[in-house]
Each structure stands twice: as structure tokens, then as C-alpha cells.
Amino acid sequence: MNTAHDHGFTRPTDHTHGGPMNREAIAVGDLDADALLHAARAGGEPDQGELELADRHALRRVAGLSTELTDVTEVEYRALRLERVVLIGVWTSGTQLDADNSLTELKQLAETAGALVLEGVTQRRGKPDPATYVGRGKADELREIVESTGADTVICDGELAPGQLRQLEEVVKVKVVDRTALILDIFAQHARSREGKAQVELAQLTYLLPRLRGWGDSLSRQGGGSGGGGNGGVGLRGPGETKIETDRRRINTKMAKLRRQLAQMSTARDVKRDRRRTRQVPAVAIAGYTNAGKSSLLNRLTGAGVLVENALFATLDPTVRQARTPDGRAFTLSDTVGFVRHLPHQLVEAFRSTLEEVADSDLILHVVDASHPDPEQQLAAVREVFADIGAQDVPELIVFNKADAADPVVLKQLRTREPGAVEVSARTGAGIADLIGAVSGALPLLDREMRVVVPYHRGDLVSRVHEEGRILGEEHTGDGTALHAWVPQLLAGKLEEFAVPAG
Numbered sequence: 001m002n003t004a005h006d007h008g009f010t011r012p013t014d015h016t017h018g019g020p021m022n023r024e025a026i027a028v029g030d031l032d033a034d035a036l037l038h039a040a041r042a043g044g045e046p047d048q049g050e051l052e053l054a055d056r057h058a059l060r061r062v063a064g065l066s067t068e069l070t071d072v073t074e075v076e077y078r079a080l081r082l083e084r085v086v087l088i089g090v091w092t093s094g095t096q097l098d099a100d101n102s103l104t105e106l107k108q109l110a111e112t113a114g115a116l117v118l119e120g121v122t123q124r125r126g127k128p129d130p131a132t133y134v135g136r137g138k139a140d141e142l143r144e145i146v147e148s149t150g151a152d153t154v155i156c157d158g159e160l161a162p163g164q165l166r167q168l169e170e171v172v173k174v175k176v177v178d179r180t181a182l183i184l185d186i187f188a189q190h191a192r193s194r195e196g197k198a199q200v201e202l203a204q205l206t207y208l209l210p211r212l213r214g215w216g217d218s219l220s221r222q223g224g225g226s227g228g229g230g231n232g233g234v235g236l237r238g239p240g241e242t243k244i245e246t247d248r249r250r251i252n253t254k255m256a257k258l259r260r261q262l263a264q265m266s267t268a269r270d271v272k273r274d275r276r277r278t279r280q281v282p283a284v285a286i287a288g289y290t291n292a293g294k295s296s297l298l299n300r301l302t303g304a305g306v307l308v309e310n311a312l313f314a315t316l317d318p319t320v321r322q323a324r325t326p327d328g329r330a331f332t333l334s335d336t337v338g339f340v341r342h343l344p345h346q347l348v349e350a351f352r353s354t355l356e357e358v359a360d361s362d363l364i365l366h367v368v369d370a371s372h373p374d375p376e377q378q379l380a381a382v383r384e385v386f387a388d389i390g391a392q393d394v395p396e397l398i399v400f401n402k403a404d405a406a407d408p409v410v411l412k413q414l415r416t417r418e419p420g421a422v423e424v425s426a427r428t429g430a431g432i433a434d435l436i437g438a439v440s441g442a443l444p445l446l447d448r449e450m451r452v453v454v455p456y457h458r459g460d461l462v463s464r465v466h467e468e469g470r471i472l473g474e475e476h477t478g479d480g481t482a483l484h485a486w487v488p489q490l491l492a493g494k495l496e497e498f499a500v501p502a503g
């Protein structure tokens with residue numbers, strides 16, 4: 001059944017230490033109440049979430065469904081925190097190093113979800129086994145590893161068919177989850193805003209729907225993970241089909257409701273975005289692979305106290321900050337959810353409206369972690385998502401971050417490959433001045449220099465000049481407020497009638 005391609009397990013080094021304890025957590029900036037409120041307001045959503053790190057780790061996902069159904073989702077999506085896991089990857093193409101990198105990323109994902117990684121193994125095969133993902137013989141070996149390490153969960157590095165999950169569970173006798181479920185779990189733990197939570201829940205239900213099974217024929221159904229046996233039988237089969245049908249109907253109803261809610265929320269956001277549009281303040285989106293340093297960069301550029309964490313998907317809710325070029329032109333800078341290789345399509349769908357903000361921006365700062373073992377693969381994975389969300393035509397400025405930690409040889413290769421890129425370190429501040437220069441150069445020149453005398457009864461216009469423009473001179477005269485300023489085009493139109501000649 002599994003002969004030619006089974007070359008045995010390899011055990012990459014560096015998958016066994018670490019765990020929930022060693023994650024680095026720093027919230028940059030002032031953490032006083034004012035700052036929190038400010039952050040919440042400027043972010044546009046009533047979420048103070050980005051800064052509430054301790055709170056986040058204490059959170060437990062609430063499925064928010066009816067009592068009966070809560071059971072189903074709770075079992076399927078029980079938070080992986082504090083679970084003891086063994087990782088398994090099937091390596092079908094590429095080099096051993098690629099396979100190891102992939103498993104290292106799976107380890108980071110597992111740790112971000114709160115699991116303790118006990119062991120990581122890969123198997124080389126032409127393709128995953130249709131029944132048990134790894135070959136049957138290897139599945140038996142995997143059970144031995146599970147037993148000897150005392151693991152209660154196996155995480156597979158891919159998206160498995162519902163049947164594969166079940167059959168592998170039957171062999172290894174503990175709960176088996178795949179990479180997609182793991183990523184969904186992290187998103188569920190990290191989502192804070194109402195919209196973020198609804199998006200994640202929709203993605204989870206989409207994932208869950210084809211995986212509903214009757215009670216009793218699988219270990220994961222029994223809420224255990226450590227239990228044995230589980231081969232069904234009359235007394236153990238539980239409510240069976242009827243229950244599944246009811247669950248399925250409820251899930252569909254719940255999904256329809258979530259879609260309606262999300263549609264309403266995205267309309268509200270479009271309105272906000274339109275307002276920004278009509279003000280003609282260019283929008284710059286910071287995007288890139290998860291953990292590349294996007295939030296660090298936003299903090300470095302604007303002093304925003306956004307949560308920075310050495311964990312994957314620290315940021316889920318977009319944060320928008322006002323910023324100015326050195327010559328005073330206003331623009332918005334937004335931080336958003338990070339991408340990952342094979343981002344589950346359920347998530348891309350659910351987060352589409354959030355991701356479309358990236359597609360809708362005037363400039364993308366594509367942040368790449370230059371100290372990562374394989375920055376080029378990250379770059380390619382992110383561009384794939386750009387194409388998926390219709391952002392491929394937005395001007396892109398590549399930012400190689402973590403230059404302080406990167407290998408100079410790798411940096412040199414990257415420089416050759418992406419000649420227009422800027423190298424920075426959000427940590428040390430190196431290269432930030434160059435980056436600011438590059439951003440100003442790439443931003444559309446929308447502002448106009450104006451001299452006006454605004455009558456005193458049009459204080460509203462004066463405030464707008466203060467808010468949206470850059471004042472070069474201001475004086476109170478007999479006829480009104482004399483202003484010399486750079487202002488966005490739209491406001492310039494409104495000021496036209498009060499224009500006065502220079503001098």
C-alpha cells in the first residue's frame with residue numbers, strides 16, 4: 001500500500017523545545033487608559049484589543065450557537081492551548097530544507113495556538129495517503145511516538161479530507177487536526193472586534209460543515225483525545241444521522257445570519273472609506289507575511305501602540321493611523337492581518353472585505369522578514385494572496401525588515417532580486433528615513449498650495465484646513481482668517497472662492 005515512497009520518518013531538529021512559555025510579548029507605546037481609548041477610536045472599531053495581550057491569552061472562544069450545537073463546535077474546535085502535540089508533515093516535493101521549514105512554521109503556529117510541541121516528524125511520499133495522510137505503516141509508527149511522548153493531539157501539515165482525519169484518528173488513537181483547523185483556531189483566539197469574530201466564525205463553520213460526523217464513530221466526538229476504543233457499535237453510535245441533519249441545518253442558518261451581519265458591517269466600512277476617498281488622503285497599506293514586523297513598522301513610523309508579538313497572526317483587526325510625509329502631505333497608514341502560505345481559503349473568503357482594503361489602497365508596503373530562512377517563498381506566498389484579492393495592480397514597495405538580524409549574504413541576494421526595495425530594521429530604526437523618503441516619493445501628489453482669506457463665519461473651513469492640510473502661515477485680519485497652506489484637492493475646490501493672490 002505504501003512502499004515505493006516511504007523512506008521513513010525524518011526528525012528535523014528544533015521541534016521539541018519551546019512551548020507557550022517562551023513567547024515574547026511586548027506592547028509598544030504608552031499603555032495608559034488615554035492611549036487605549038485613542039487607539040480604539042482611531043482604529044475605527046470599539047476594540048481596545050490590540051493592547052490587551054494578557055486578556056487575549058485568557059480568552060476562551062465562545063461558539064455562540066445553541067446549546068446542542070455548542071457541543072459540536074466545542075469538540076471540533078476546542079482550543080489547542082496547553083495540549084501536547086506531535087507534528088506530522090508529508091513531504092511531496094522540494095528539498096529536505098523546505099520540508100523542515102514548513103514543519104518549523106507548523107511548530108510556530110501550534111505554539112501560537114498555545115500547544116506544547118513534543119515531536120515533529122516528516123515523511124517523504126509522492127502524495128499524501130488518501131486514507132490516512134501518512135502511509136499506513138507510518139501511521140502505526142506515529143501511534144508509537146504518540147504513546148511514548150504522551151501526546152494528546154496530532155497536527156498534520158496540510159488540509160486533510162474529512163475521511164483522512166477520521167481514519168488517522170482511528171490509528172493513532174488521539175485527536176488529529178490539520179493545519180487549516182489550527183490556523184482557524186488561532187484566528188478564533190485572536191479575533192477581538194465584532195467583525196473579526198464574525199469573520200472567523202463564518203470561516204470555522206464553513207470548515208466544519210463537511211466534517212460533521214455522527215457521535216460515537218470518532219474519538220474527537222467524545223471530547224477525549226486520550227480515550228481508546230471508539231469503534232462505534234450500536235450503543236456508542238449516539239443520535240446519528242438525525243442529529244447531524246439538525247446540526248447541519250442550524251449551521252447553515254447561522255452562516256446565513258453571519259453573512260448578513262458581515263455585509264452590513266462592510267457597508268459601514270465602505271462609507272468610512274468613501275469619506276477618506278473624498279478627502280483625497282492617500283491610503284498606504286502595510287501588508288506581508290505573518291510575523292514579518294508589520295505592526296512594529298507601523299509603531300516605528302507613527303508611534304501607534306499596536307501589539308507586537310513574536311507569534312503568528314498577532315494582528316487580526318486592521319488599525320489605521322494618520323501620518324504625514326516630511327513635506328507635510330497627509331496619508332493614512334494601515335496595519336492588517338498577516339498572510340501565510342496556503343492561507344485557508346475559508347479565511348480568505350471570510351476576511352475578503354478586510355483584505356479588500358489592501359486592494360483599495362494607493363500604495364502597499366509589502367513587508368518581508370529578511371531574517372527568515374526562506375524570505376523569497378514568503379514573498380511569493382504574499383503575492384499569491386494579493387492576486388487573489390485583486391491587489392496585484394496596486395503599486396508595491398518592498399520593505400526588507402529585520403535587516404539587523406538578517407544574513408548579509410541573503411540581504412545581498414534579495415537586493416539583486418528586488419532592486420527597488422528598501423532595507424530597514426523596525427527594531428533599531430535603521431533605514432527608516434530611507435523608507436519614509438521612498439513612501440513620500442511613491443505617494444500621489446494630491447495637495448495644492450493655496451492662499452486664502454476665509455470669512456469668520458466659515459470657521460468650518462478653517463478647521464478643515466487645520467485637520468487635513470498643512471499650514472504654512474495663519475493670520476487674523478479684518479476680513480477673516482488669512483491662510484497659506486497645502487490642502488487636498490477637494491478642499492482646495494471649496495476654498496477657491498476665498499483665494500487671494502500671493503504676497
Ligand SMILES: Nc1nc2c(ncn2[C@@H]2O[C@H](COP(=O)(O)OP(=O)(O)OP(=O)(O)O)[C@@H](O)[C@H]2O)c(=O)[nH]1
Nearest residue numbers: 291292293294295296309310313314315338426427
Ligand atoms: N530583529 C528584529 N526583530 C523584529 C524587527 N521588527 C519586528 N521584529 C520582531 O518580529 C516579531 C513580529 O513583529 P510584529 O510587528 O508583531 O509582526 P507582524 O507582521 O505585525 O505580525 P502579525 O501581526 O502576527 O502578522 C516581534 O517579535 C518583533 O519584535 C526588526 O527589525 N528586527
Ligand SMILES: [Mg+2]
Nearest residue numbers: 294295314315
Ligand atoms: Mg501585527
